[in-house]
Amino acid sequence: MKFPKKSPANSLRKKPRFIHLLGKEIRKNYILYIMIAPVVAYYIIFHYWPLYGLQIAFKDFIPKQGFWRSPWVGFKHFERFFSGYNFWTLIGNTLKLSIYGLLASFPIPIFFALLLNYLPGKKFGKLVQMVSYAPNFISMVVLCGMVKIFFFPETGVINQIIMALGGESVDFLSRPKFYRSLFVWSGVWQTMGFSAVMYISALSGVDYEMHEAAIIDGASKWQRIRYVDLPSIKPTIIIMLIFALGGIMGVDYQKSLLLQNSLNMPVSDVLSTYVYRVGLLDSDYGYSTAVGLFNSVCNVILLLTSNAIVKKKTSTGLW
Amino acid sequence: MKYKESIKHFFRQSKSDMLFDIFNVTLMVLLLIIFLWPLIFVLSASVSDPAAVITGKVLLLPVEINLDGYKAILEYDEIWIGYKNTIVYTVVGTIVNLIMTICAAYPLSRKEFAAGNFLTAMFMFTMFFSGGLIPTYLVVVKLGLIDTIWAMILPGAVSVFYVIIMRTYFQTSIPQSLYEAAELDGANPAQILMKIVLPLSTPIIAVMALYYGVAHWNSFFDAMIYMVSPEKYPIQMFLRDILIENKVDLNMIGLDPAQAEAKRQLAETIKYGVIVVASVPILCFYPFVQKYFVKGVMIGAVKG
Numbered sequence: 001m002k003f004p005k006k007s008p009a010n011s012l013r014k015k016p017r018f019i020h021l022l023g024k025e026i027r028k029n030y031i032l033y034i035m036i037a038p039v040v041a042y043y044i045i046f047h048y049w050p051l052y053g054l055q056i057a058f059k060d061f062i063p064k065q066g067f068w069r070s071p072w073v074g075f076k077h078f079e080r081f082f083s084g085y086n087f088w089t090l091i092g093n094t095l096k097l098s099i100y101g102l103l104a105s106f107p108i109p110i111f112f113a114l115l116l117n118y119l120p121g122k123k124f125g126k127l128v129q130m131v132s133y134a135p136n137f138i139s140m141v142v143l144c145g146m147v148k149i150f151f152f153p154e155t156g157v158i159n160q161i162i163m164a165l166g167g168e169s170v171d172f173l174s175r176p177k178f179y180r181s182l183f184v185w186s187g188v189w190q191t192m193g194f195s196a197v198m199y200i201s202a203l204s205g206v207d208y209e210m211h212e213a214a215i216i217d218g219a220s221k222w223q224r225i226r227y228v229d230l231p232s233i234k235p236t237i238i239i240m241l242i243f244a245l246g247g248i249m250g251v252d253y254q255k256s257l258l259l260q261n262s263l264n265m266p267v268s269d270v271l272s273t274y275v276y277r278v279g280l281l282d283s284d285y286g287y288s289t290a291v292g293l294f295n296s297v298c299n300v301i302l303l304l305t306s307n308a309i310v311k312k313k314t315s316t317g318l319w
Numbered sequence: 320m321k322y323k324e325s326i327k328h329f330f331r332q333s334k335s336d337m338l339f340d341i342f343n344v345t346l347m348v349l350l351l352i353i354f355l356w357p358l359i360f361v362l363s364a365s366v367s368d369p370a371a372v373i374t375g376k377v378l379l380l381p382v383e384i385n386l387d388g389y390k391a392i393l394e395y396d397e398i399w400i401g402y403k404n405t406i407v408y409t410v411v412g413t414i415v416n417l418i419m420t421i422c423a424a425y426p427l428s429r430k431e432f433a434a435g436n437f438l439t440a441m442f443m444f445t446m447f448f449s450g451g452l453i454p455t456y457l458v459v460v461k462l463g464l465i466d467t468i469w470a471m472i473l474p475g476a477v478s479v480f481y482v483i484i485m486r487t488y489f490q491t492s493i494p495q496s497l498y499e500a501a502e503l504d505g506a507n508p509a510q511i512l513m514k515i516v517l518p519l520s521t522p523i524i525a526v527m528a529l530y531y532g533v534a535h536w537n538s539f540f541d542a543m544i545y546m547v548s549p550e551k552y553p554i555q556m557f558l559r560d561i562l563i564e565n566k567v568d569l570n571m572i573g574l575d576p577a578q579a580e581a582k583r584q585l586a587e588t589i590k591y592g593v594i595v596v597a598s599v600p601i602l603c604f605y606p607f608v609q610k611y612f613v614k615g616v617m618i619g620a621v622k623g
Contacts, residue, residue, distance in 0.1 A: 025433045031508045032426035036438065039423040042476050043442060049458050050450025056457075067457075112350075115343050120325050128347050131354045133609045137601050139537030141555045142594050145562025146357060149590055157360060160375030189353065197616045221339040253452075254540045258563055272452075279453040280544055292451035300448055 057290035070286075077290035086269070094270040098248045101184045106244050109192050110237060113199035114225050129200070132193025144258035147186050148173060174263035183259060183268075187252075202236040203229060238316045246303030249295055271295045365389070365591035369584035372591070388588035391569070392596060395589070401554035402596075408553055409535040412472045416531040417524065419477040424485035425512050442479045459545060470545035471553070475534075481527055488523040489516060526611045533601060554597050561593055 026033050052067060057077060059070040081087060112132070119125040135143075151158050151172040159169040172178045206229060214224050253272035260268045271291065279288030311317035329340060359379060364372045368383035376382045392398060426432045427439060449455075455474065464470040493516060501511045517524070539555035546552055560566045567586035574582065 029426075029429075029432055029508070032429060032432050033434075035422045035509070036426045039419055039477055040438065040441075042419065042473070043445065045462075046455065046458065046474050046476070047445040047449060050454035051448075052450075053454030053457055054450050056454070061457075063457075066461075115346065118339070118343055119347060120329065120340055120344070124347070128351055130606075130609055131351055133613070134358065134605065135354060137533060137605065138598065139539070139555055139558070141537075141539050141558045141562060142598060145558065145590065145594065146361065148562060150357065155373045155587065157375065157378070161378075164375060189357075193354070197613050201616065220333060220335045222335065258559070275452055280456065285453055285457065289451065289453045292453055296448060296451055303447065
């Protein structure tokens with residue numbers, strides 16, 4: 001505050017100087033600017049233009065009039081959404097599905113990576129690791145197709161096994177109470193191996209001298225995990241946790257759309273699939289953009305809040 | 320010899336560590352089974368007698384080898400149309416992705432590039448806040464890309480995350496002295512990129528090609544919203560029809576009940592077969608792919 005940086009006279013002179021400097025810079029590095037120009041154009045067209053288009057959340061969008069000339073309607077769409085009969089169902093479904101998902105798919109890769117580290121025999125560990133990545137490369141369509149075929153009533157292999165053991169065939173796919181478990185555990189199966197890579201690479205950076213010291217002090221393997229490994233990979237865990245918490249309102253809509261059917265709809269309908277249905281199937285653009293905007297704002301708030309809380313508690317954060 | 324040593328080592332441990340090893344190995348064997356069984360089952364079911372699959376006789380290994388499913392797939396035109404389209408989208412898409420990613424990462428990696436911080440912030444911002452599904456769709460409509468190959472390629476032409484990984488690689492894995500030497504010899508930035516940076520960056524380029532390529536191969540959602548004519552659908556769209564919507568087109572008209580039942584069973588086998596057919600390219604590259612994928616994550620983890 002001692003030296004006021006912007007006196008009026010200064011800022012008047014500054015602007016032309018800035019442009020002058022920019023011109024000089026572009027002339028000096030013109031090859032680099034030409035190179036990056038298509039990327040900048042891509043971001044303006046496919047990311048910033050849609051951001052500009054977000055204004056239709058407050059408008060009645062008329063395709064012929066475009067983003068700008070469609071008439072303003074204020075908060076009409078938001079009021080309709082907040083007072084809609086399905087508002088709380090959508091919020092509840094979204095939160096329940098993703099919190100369940102977070103509780104399962106966040107800690108499991110950490111334990112997997114920790115245990116993998118202690119496997120006797122290098123080759124066996126490498127084999128488990130390599131096999132665990134395989135499901136990650138399966139497409140979402142194939143994964144959901146496999147879930148559907150495996151859990152199909154009567155003919156599906158899971159139900160065949162249940163019936164062979166004397167049970168009765170269960171229609172897992174249309175019973176709402178199984179939907180979340182199918183969604184979450186098929187996700188764990190698909191992603192746990194690959195999510196563990198982050199932790200495996202963090203663990204490989206742990207100084208082995210610390211382990212040797214712990215062994216000399218008579219630490220068991222459990223204790224080495226607890227007191228050497230976990231503290232060492234804590235920063236990685238925290239960063240991943242912030243991202244996971246920030247994504248709580250964003251349920252994977254592609255997977256949801258593939259696993260959805262009319263019978264499990266009461267639990268499978270989440271914010272993002274609602275946006276898809278109302279926006280692209282019913283062409284209610286203004287309203288669905290408003291719902292999507294609400295969802296994105298929630299995501300950003302969650303990310304910022306979890307980053308702030310975690311940073312306060314542990315002094316590790318995204319920025 | 321090694322086994323003997325590890326067995327000796329095992330018994331030399333304390334009781335709690337022995338217990339730990341037993342628990343750990345058992346759990347990992349169990350996990351191995353959980354990861355592999357669904358994949359092996361699909362493969363086995365695709366080459367087994369349809370009736371045996373439906374009645375639960377196939378649990379792990381094929382029963383009564385029968386390739387009717389694959390014969391039907393060979394004659395299933397839509398799958399091959401989808402295959403051809405997917406190959407085109409994957410190849411063109413990956414080339415565009417790579418060019419764009421290099422064009423973004425290289426200037427950002429240069430110290431003398433003054434706009435670097437501003438542009439990085441501009442790109443990163445979209446990772447946290449975006450226009451979302453509907454405005455993006457409306458822009459693609461406005462640009463007239465609907466039902467063209469460009470709708471499959473342009474909206475996802477670059478990923479910020481990969482740009483940052485590649486920038487970090489350029490900055491950390493290529494010695495600064497090389498740049499300086501080239502500059503002294505009068506090379507301009509484009510020449511440095513082509514003659515020095517790219518030849519030294521083949522590992523990261525391979526990683527990126529695989530990341531982008533697998534994503535293109537597996538994507539279905541862009542096709543679902545942007546493509547209208549079925550003859551332009553990628554294979555994942557036809558897989559969706561067959562696996563999710565249960566639409567297997569087998570000409571069932573005019574068959575007697577027994578034949579119709581056999582066809583219905585065949586339709587089930589076809590489902591397993593198409594999973595295999597659509598995943599073969601990725602599985603062929605798998606050992607190679609997985610090595611590079613892990614490498615990519617490691618590089619990304621340095622500065623994620």
